[in-house]
Amino acid sequence: xxxxxxxxxxxxxxxxxxxxxxxxxxxxxxxxxxxxxxxxxxxxxxxxxxxxxxxxxxxxxxxxxxxxxxxxxxxxxxxxxxxxxxxxxxxxxxxxxxxxxxxxxxxxxxxxxxxxxxxxxxxxxxxxxxxxxxxxxxxxxxxxxxxxxxxxxxxxxxxxxxxxxxxxxxxxxxxxxxxxxxxxxxxxxxxxxxxxxxxxxxxxxxxxxxxxxxxxxxxxxxxxxxxxxxxxxxxxxxxxxxxxxxxxxxxxxxxxxxxxxxxxxxxxxxxxxxxxxxxxxxxxxxxxxxxxxxxxxxxxxxxxxxxxxxxxxxxxxxxxxxxxxxxxxxxxxxxxxxxxxxxxxxxxxxxxxxxxxxxxxxxxxxxxxxxxxxxxxxxxxxxxxxxxxxxxxxxxxxxxxxxxxxxxxxxxxxxxxxxxxxxxxxxxxxxxxxxxxxxxxxxxxxxxxxxxxxxxxxxxxxxxxxxxxxxxxxxxxxxxxxxxxxxxxxxxxxxxxxxxxxxxxxxxxxxxxxxxxxxxxxxxxxxxxxxxxxxxxxxxxxxxxxxxxxxxxxxxxxxxxxxxxxxxxxxxxxxxxxxxxxxxxxxxxxxxxxxxxxxxxxxxxxxxxxxxxxxxxxxxxxxxxxxxxxxxxxxxxxxxxxxxxxxxxxxxxxxxxxxxxxxxxxxxxxxxxxxxxxxxxxxxxxxxxxxxxxxxxxxxxxxxxxxxxxxxxxxxxxxxxxxxxxxxxxxxxxxxxxxxxxxxxxxxxxxxxxxxxxxxxxxxxxxxxxxxx
Numbered sequence: 190x191x192x193x194x195x196x197x198x199x200x201x202x203x204x205x206x207x208x209x210x211x212x213x214x215x216x217x218x219x220x221x222x223x224x225x226x227x228x229x230x231x232x233x234x235x236x237x238x239x240x241x242x243x244x245x246x247x248x249x250x251x252x253x254x255x256x257x258x259x260x261x262x263x264x265x266x267x268x269x270x271x272x273x274x275x276x277x278x279x280x281x282x283x284x285x286x287x288x289x290x291x292x293x294x295x296x297x298x299x300x301x302x303x304x305x306x307x308x309x310x311x312x313x314x315x316x317x318x319x320x321x322x323x324x325x326x327x328x329x330x331x332x333x334x335x336x337x338x339x340x341x342x343x344x345x346x347x348x349x350x351x352x353x354x355x356x357x358x359x360x361x362x363x364x365x366x367x368x369x370x371x372x373x374x375x376x377x378x379x380x381x382x383x384x385x386x387x388x389x390x391x392x393x394x395x396x397x398x399x400x401x402x403x404x405x406x407x408x409x410x411x412x413x414x415x416x417x418x419x420x421x422x423x424x425x426x427x428x429x430x431x432x433x434x435x436x437x438x439x440x441x442x443x444x445x446x447x448x449x450x451x452x453x454x455x456x457x458x459x460x461x462x463x464x465x466x467x468x469x470x471x472x473x474x475x476x477x478x479x480x481x482x483x484x485x486x487x488x489x490x491x492x493x494x495x496x497x498x499x500x501x502x503x504x505x506x507x508x509x510x511x512x513x514x515x516x517x518x519x520x521x522x523x524x525x526x527x528x529x530x531x532x533x534x535x536x537x538x539x540x541x542x543x544x545x546x547x548x549x550x551x552x553x554x555x556x557x558x559x560x561x562x563x564x565x566x567x568x569x570x571x572x573x574x575x576x577x578x579x580x581x582x583x584x585x586x587x588x589x590x591x592x593x594x595x596x597x598x599x600x601x602x603x604x605x606x607x608x609x610x611x612x613x614x615x616x617x618x619x620x621x622x623x624x625x626x627x628x629x630x631x632x633x634x635x636x637x638x639x640x641x642x643x644x645x646x647x648x649x650x651x652x653x654x655x656x657x658x659x660x661x662x663x664x665x666x667x668x669x670x671x672x673x674x675x676x677x678x679x680x681x682x683x684x685x686x687x688x689x690x691x692x693x694x695x696x697x698x699x700x701x702x703x704x705x706x707x708x709x710x711x712x713x714x715x716x717x718x719x720x721x722x723x724x725x726x727x728x729x730x731x732x733x734x735x736x737x738x739x740x741x742x743x744x745x746x747x748x749x750x751x752x753x754x755x756x757x758x759x760x761x762x763x764x765x766x767x768x769x770x771x772x773x774x775x776x777x778x779x780x781x782x783x784x785x786x787x788x789x790x791x792x793x794x795x796x797x798x799x800x801x802x803x804x805x806x807x808x809x810x811x812x813x814x815x816x817x818x819x820x821x822x823x824x825x826x827x828x829x830x831x832x833x834x835x836x837x838x839x840x841x842x843x844x845x846x847x848x849x850x851x852x853x854x855x856x857x858x859x860x861x862x863x864x865x866x867x868x869x870x871x872x873x874x875x876x877x878x879x880x881x882x883x884x885x886x887x888x889x890x891x892x893x894x895x896x897x898x899x900x901x902x903x904x905x906x907x908x909x910x911x912x913x914x915x916x917x918x919x920x921x922x923x924x925x926x927x928x929x930x931x932x933x934x935x936x937x938x939x940x941x942x943x944x945x946x947x948x949x950x951x952x953x954x955x956x957x958x959x960x961x962x
């Protein structure tokens with residue numbers, strides 16, 4: 190670090206210029222702020238140091254003013270509390286939207302199979318709750334709920350009824366999917382996908398205007414209900430993070446503290462991401478950890494507290510709405526009555542290996558398919574693609590009861606322990622007629638016909654889910670990956686669990702079972718294996734560890750099974766990392782060419798700043814501004830002929846001594862405002878960045894002073910600084926660019942894009958894949 194010169198940009202440059210000798214009627218018009226200064230253009234990176242400096246200045250001004258009067262003191266209190274108010278509003282809106290989405294998805298998923306005669310807006314479950322004619326044995330059948338075949342042709346059994354129900358299922362699925370993709374395409378193109386890769390990029394300091402806008406929020410909420418109800422292999426959890434961040438962006442725009450500072454706005458968005466996971470899974474602590482581990486780039490302690498508060502409010506709001514009707518936050522709440530045993534760690538670790546291999550397979554196949562979509566004609570027909578995938582999904586899913594139902598219900602059934610009152614095929618064991626044990630401690634039993642039927646149906650469902658999810662994730666509709674990944678793991682886990690259970694039952698005299706599994710005991714819980722498998726597959730795809738385990742035990746309430754979950758999560762990460770370090774979100778960031786410097790990436794090559802800086806040998810010299818010898822026309826021509834984000838300012842072209850750095854956008858705004866507000870500014874007016882104006886002939890036009898737009902302390906490194914250090918500086922300080930000097934003389938410039946391209950080149954990847962600034 191000894192090569193670096195570091196100071197906060199903007200602190201020195203914000204000092205007001207004093208009165209200038211020899212310029213009686215000359216003023217620095219920038220003594221008064223003008224609109225849009227300090228803002229950034231679309232698809233550009235923010236300057237974290239400058240945003241931090243501006244916030245410090247703002248805070249210092251508020252603190253000093255608060256001592257002047259009671260009103261100013263009240264204003265300072267309101268400013269201090271505005272952060273907590275924003276968090277409260279985000280939590281309330283995110284929780285409400287999540288509750289509405291859950292209720293709407295329940296109703297529309299059931300609408301594909303039938304309708305409630307007493308009130309068409311009731312789901313199947315709600316319809317049967319309200320019926321007085323429903324018995325416990327036939328709790329899924331009630332006269333008020335009619336399938337489409339009963340309603341249209343008055344038949345409930347037989348081939349014609351089955352075919353009619355099959356056709357109605359496909360038609361509803363196609364209608365929902367068509368509506369969703371049309372709404373996204375026409376009103377909010379940014380509402381497609383999971384949203385987490387883009388949110389990671391935005392939180393790292395990138396600007397994508399409209400990505401968190403009001404239209405995106407509205408369309409994503411509506412289309413999320415439609416696509417989940419259509420039965421496609423996707424979840425709502427990732428998109429709910431995007432929805433919560435849209436809420437965060439909307440509320441932060443109401444407070445100038447956040448709307449005028451992109452760095453502060455990102456603190457709010459980090460907390461909003463935590464609230465999104467909190468309502469997606471009913472896991473407030475897991476949400477905070479997810480934001481910290483997976484999404485956020487800059488996460489100070491203050492943001493941790495506020496994330497915790499936002500997640501708490503969001504979870505409380507969702508609990509008040511009670512969308513699942515079980516007075517709990519979570520859909521997958523389980524109660525197992527048997528502890529796990531050390532010998533079971535082996536199958537748990539095997540499930541971890543499966544999760545890691547599935548994660549690697551999914552990422553490689555999905556990225557290859559998405560790349561094909563971007564580079565071929567397939568990408569030109571998003572509506573057709575969605576319709577085709579929906580039709581294939583509906584046609585194949587309907588005959589299998591495990592793919593016909595919603596994925597959340599499937600996972601819930603796979604997690605469940607088989608109690609005495611369970612009617613699922615998975616619980617069709619052969620009972621001992623002499624059994625007189627309490628109902629919550631049923632011993633291991635031999636599998637019946639239903640279990641074997643369920644096993645092959647689950648095997649077919651597993652293959653189908655693995656294949657179809659690859660083609661579904663990344664289409665032009667909202668699509669989350671958490672639930673499909675968990676479903677794949679839960680199916681594999683349940684099958685392994687039943688296998689181990691039957692092995693223990695039939696071979697309880699084997700040495701591995703002898704110590705803990707006696708005849709007539711309840712030894713193995715297949716639902717636990719499903720839970721561990723779900724965690725392993727989700728970890729393999731996303732590479733989450735700590736937050737994953739916390740989300741899983743909050744999601745299921747299975748706190749005592751934390752060690753199996755940890756073992757599976759760590760194993761799946763190790764196995765997946767052996768084939769490539771990138772999780773699915775990082776892979777999509779690189780596919781889209783976003784300028785994201787991942788904190789997890791290591792740079793170990795022995796290159797120097799001089800190898801990366803521009804201009805290189807054979808390239809034209811660096812475009813620079815001089816401190817007091819260029820006219821307004823010269824600068825306007827330079828801006829018109831180049832597309833650089835800013836220009837270094839030097840004493841003269843001969844000396845190349847560095848003075849500071851001026852941003853392109855601020856130069857354009859400054860010249861435009863000077864022409865409007867300051868008399869005598871013409872194209873051949875001299876522009877200067879010094880305190881004193883240069884000596885000019887008597888008849889020359891008024892000079893233009895632009896010292897206030899000059900950053901007097903740009904970050905600089907020497908040409909012999911190792912690139913390992915430069916990468917670390919860019920990553921930890923969030924720089925946009927860094928100037929390269931030798932003995933105070935400017936040699937070149939390194940931008941974030943240059944760093945990313947160099948890293949890609951060193952990793953034998955295409956450096957041109959980094960598309961944005």
